[in-house]
Amino acid sequence: MAQSATVRIVNSKHLASLRDKKRCSCDIIIDEGLLAKGKITRFASALLKRTPTSCVVITDSTVHRLYSSVAVEGLSKIAKTDLILVPPGEKSKTFDVCIKILSDLAKLGLERDGALILLGGGVVGDIGGFVASIYKRGVKYIQVPTTLLAQIDSSIGGKTGIDAEWGKNQIGTFYPPAGVLIDPILLKTLPRHEVLSGIGEMVKYGVISSERIFSELERSRAHSSSDIGHLIEPCCKIKARLASKDPFDFNIRSILNYGHTIGHALEATSEYAISHGIAVLSGMLSEGWIARELGIFQVSDFQRQESLIKRLLTTNSRLDFQMQHERIVKFALSDKKNAGGKLRMSLPERLGKMHQNKKDGFKIPVSVDLLKPSIDYLKRVLST
Numbered sequence: 001m002a003q004s005a006t007v008r009i010v011n012s013k014h015l016a017s018l019r020d021k022k023r024c025s026c027d028i029i030i031d032e033g034l035l036a037k038g039k040i041t042r043f044a045s046a047l048l049k050r051t052p053t054s055c056v057v058i059t060d061s062t063v064h065r066l067y068s069s070v071a072v073e074g075l076s077k078i079a080k081t082d083l084i085l086v087p088p089g090e091k092s093k094t095f096d097v098c099i100k101i102l103s104d105l106a107k108l109g110l111e112r113d114g115a116l117i118l119l120g121g122g123v124v125g126d127i128g129g130f131v132a133s134i135y136k137r138g139v140k141y142i143q144v145p146t147t148l149l150a151q152i153d154s155s156i157g158g159k160t161g162i163d164a165e166w167g168k169n170q171i172g173t174f175y176p177p178a179g180v181l182i183d184p185i186l187l188k189t190l191p192r193h194e195v196l197s198g199i200g201e202m203v204k205y206g207v208i209s210s211e212r213i214f215s216e217l218e219r220s221r222a223h224s225s226s227d228i229g230h231l232i233e234p235c236c237k238i239k240a241r242l243a244s245k246d247p248f249d250f251n252i253r254s255i256l257n258y259g260h261t262i263g264h265a266l267e268a269t270s271e272y273a274i275s276h277g278i279a280v281l282s283g284m285l286s287e288g289w290i291a292r293e294l295g296i297f298q299v300s301d302f303q304r305q306e307s308l309i310k311r312l313l314t315t316n317s318r319l320d321f322q323m324q325h326e327r328i329v330k331f332a333l334s335d336k337k338n339a340g341g342k343l344r345m346s347l348p349e350r351l352g353k354m355h356q357n358k359k360d361g362f363k364i365p366v367s368v369d370l371l372k373p374s375i376d377y378l379k380r381v382l383s384t
């Protein structure tokens with residue numbers, strides 16, 4: 001059984017608190033400029049509760065060009081440090097890439113008292129975390145997320161994984177990192193569509209848990225990384241709280257999957273041409289429509305969701321792949337929340353609150369017949 005996923009946010013000014021006896025299994029440190037200021041060394045030792053004998057930084061080739069030399073230089077001061085590169089993008093979340101990383105680690109001679117430092121977006125974090133969980137039956141690792149999506153979501157909570165032919169994230173483990181180091185400055189180099197992808201998950205936090213986050217996103221005009229930087233911490237807190245309450249995703253954590261049943265299906269059927277967050281924004285439109293059809297989602301809040309997501313999607317991106325109903329339905333049915341061949345979704349009641357009932361908890365049964373009209377609704381919204 002993996003260790004518990006209790007998480008807390010630590011103010012980086014209070015590094016001492018990281019060393020207290022009651023510390024959680026995963027601390028999150030948010031500190032502007034931590035990488036450039038060389039703090040990775042100090043924080044890594046504190047999070048690992050020791051100085052590692054050796055470290056391997058795993059990153060993708062894009063992040064490598066931008067940031068890995070600073071990380072490797074810093075870590076080299078305390079431990080033998082090597083580097084493994086993976087190609088950027090979702091297509092790296094495969095067994096082939098995993099096996100390559102595992103054999104590289106063996107060639108580099110990483111022992112169980114060494115550590116992995118995962119520098120990159122959700123792809124590096126997911127595949128690196130999966131490798132950490134199986135290499136020599138588990139080595140410690142630290143997430144250093146470099147995309148907005150990874151900083152507020154994928155680096156927290158210990159879900160690791162790769163994609164399978166039959167669906168996204170279908171192979172994986174629960175294996176929390178020793179800690180997460182978030183440097184918001186790194187987002188300055190993030191392309192606009194990747195910022196938008198992270199905003200997709202921010203909108204999700206707004207709908208599932210915080211009307212305040214949602215209205216701040218409504219108020220923001222530019223939705224740039226500096227505009228919404230102050231929302232990183234509240235989003236991390238929501239993710240950390242839900243992951244701590246339900247580390248193995250049996251009930252309340254499933255609310256984090258709002259928009260993801262249809263979102264994942266859109267992502268996969270587009271052959272990953274659309275980014276995760278854009279798929280989630282689209283998925284929330286469709287799943288929100290289903291919630292309204294079922295009489296669950298308050299109409300005025302459904303309309304607020306429609307207007308914010310429509311603004312984000314139509315002014316920033318194009319969803320110009322063919323949405324094929326049959327393939328989307330097939331993928332949606334393979335979703336992990338489904339039970340007994342029936343479709344289940346987490347659905348909102350109003351902004352900041354998800355629907356729950358005694359029988360189904362947060363996983364509400366949904367008729368497959370509602371999928372097609374929900375995709376038709378999505379198409380209509382995006383074409384007007």
Ligand SMILES: NC(=O)c1ccc[n+]([C@@H]2O[C@H](COP(=O)([O-])OP(=O)(O)OC[C@H]3O[C@@H](n4cnc5c(N)ncnc54)[C@H](O)[C@@H]3O)[C@@H](O)[C@H]2O)c1
Nearest residue numbers: 062088089121122123146147149150154159186189190276
């Ligand atoms: N484990 C979880 O709980 C969880 C949660 C949500 C999403 N995910 C997964 O996360 C993945 C998506 O993550 P992502 O959106 O971060 O994508 P990503 O890791 O593919 O990164 C997106 C792109 O941005 C580039 N990049 C990264 N940091 C950069 C920076 N600072 N400056 C410039 N370019 C940079 C990368 O090279 C890549 O090309 C998906 O596979 C999704 O399934 C996992």
Ligand SMILES: [Zn+2]
Nearest residue numbers: 201260276280
């Ligand atoms: Zn997501």
